[in-house]
Amino acid sequence: MEPGNGGDKAQPLGTVACVLTGASRGLGRSLALALCSRVRGPGSCFLLLARSAEGLAGVAGELRAACPGLEVRCEAVDLGTEEGLRRAERSARELPQGQERLLLIHNAGSLGDLSKTFVGFTNPTEVNNYLAFNVTSAMCLTSAVLGTFTKRTALRRVVVNISSLCALKPYKSFSLYCSGKAARDMMFQVLAAEEPDVRVLNYAPGSLDTDMFQQVCTDSVDPEVRHHFQNMKDSGTVLDCKVSAEKLVNLLLVDSFQSGAHIDFYDA
Ligand code: NDP
Numbered sequence: 001m002e003p004g005n006g007g008d009k010a011q012p013l014g015t016v017a018c019v020l021t022g023a024s025r026g027l028g029r030s031l032a033l034a035l036c037s038r039v040r041g042p043g044s045c046f047l048l049l050a051r052s053a054e055g056l057a058g059v060a061g062e063l064r065a066a067c068p069g070l071e072v073r074c075e076a077v078d079l080g081t082e083e084g085l086r087r088a089e090r091s092a093r094e095l096p097q098g099q100e101r102l103l104l105i106h107n108a109g110s111l112g113d114l115s116k117t118f119v120g121f122t123n124p125t126e127v128n129n130y131l132a133f134n135v136t137s138a139m140c141l142t143s144a145v146l147g148t149f150t151k152r153t154a155l156r157r158v159v160v161n162i163s164s165l166c167a168l169k170p171y172k173s174f175s176l177y178c179s180g181k182a183a184r185d186m187m188f189q190v191l192a193a194e195e196p197d198v199r200v201l202n203y204a205p206g207s208l209d210t211d212m213f214q215q216v217c218t219d220s221v222d223p224e225v226r227h228h229f230q231n232m233k234d235s236g237t238v239l240d241c242k243v244s245a246e247k248l249v250n251l252l253l254v255d256s257f258q259s260g261a262h263i264d265f266y267d268a
Contacts, residue, residue: 022108024055041069080133112176192260206265
């Protein structure tokens with residue numbers, strides 16, 4: 001359990017409205033816990049989004065225990081569907097306002113089918129479904145949240161896209177994943193250019209010991225990729241999510257990144 005923050009003590013992030021996708025497990029859970037130890041509980045509110053109601057409830061319980069006074073709301077939604085996206089947007093619109101900081105963190109993501117290479121993707125519905133979750137939902141949720149938490153002098157608005165080295169570098173069997181991550185990075189660079197008062201960060205969190213990482217080791221059709229990922233795991237170079245989450249929180253606290261930048265865990 002991460003340290004509690006003692007409720008009414010001044011905390012470096014102040015009061016925060018935080019919308020976090022993929023909050024039920026993996027990096028999302030660690031991010032929620034790392035953030036909540038830096039926010040002032042009373043007046044702050046976290047909205048946790050993912051499909052698993054049970055996973056979200058578990059993380060919400062941990063947050064409430066670690067951060068007295070923090071309001072935690074959960075919405076179990078599939079962000080790959082229009083209905084799920086609309087429910088997420090509605091929940092964001094219903095959040096209480098008046099905080100010092102808005103933090104929107106797009107952490108949810110998926111790898112797509114790794115058992116195929118590029119030329120195996122012949123079904124447009126499969127590709128569109130992948131992009132609906134990994135690209136479209138991030139764009140529309142951002143627009144809804146920024147349209148709700150509108151520009152105000154006392155409000156610092158921050159949007160984080162959880163990116164990857166795969167946004168910059170091709171990997172065999174990752175045609176969907178690399179394309180989605182590259183599209184998201186550029187999308188958020190455009191947001192940074194258009195909205196100078198919004199702080200935008202593309203954060204590549206490094207190799208993390210999560211379900212997603214394990215999926216690459218078992219499912220990639222490419223033996224080189226499978227072995228490369230498995231070797232990282234066996235040699236202990238895969239990061240604990242907590243370590244990467246702390247680095248992101250530190251980047252947000254120092255707040256010196258150029259808006260729209262792509263910052264990798266290993267370079268930060
Ligand atoms: P996990 O697969 O462990 O977790 C993914 C999260 O996204 C879960 O909370 C999951 O919850 C949620 N999610 C998945 N599908 C949907 C959906 N359709 N709608 C709503 N939520 C969904 O991934 P990681 O924690 O490893 O990854 C987190 C982020 O970090 C991702 O963006 C990933 O691309 C990125 N990243 C990860 C790396 C790694 O090595 N693991 C390396 C570089 C980047 P639920 O199942 O409850 O819906």
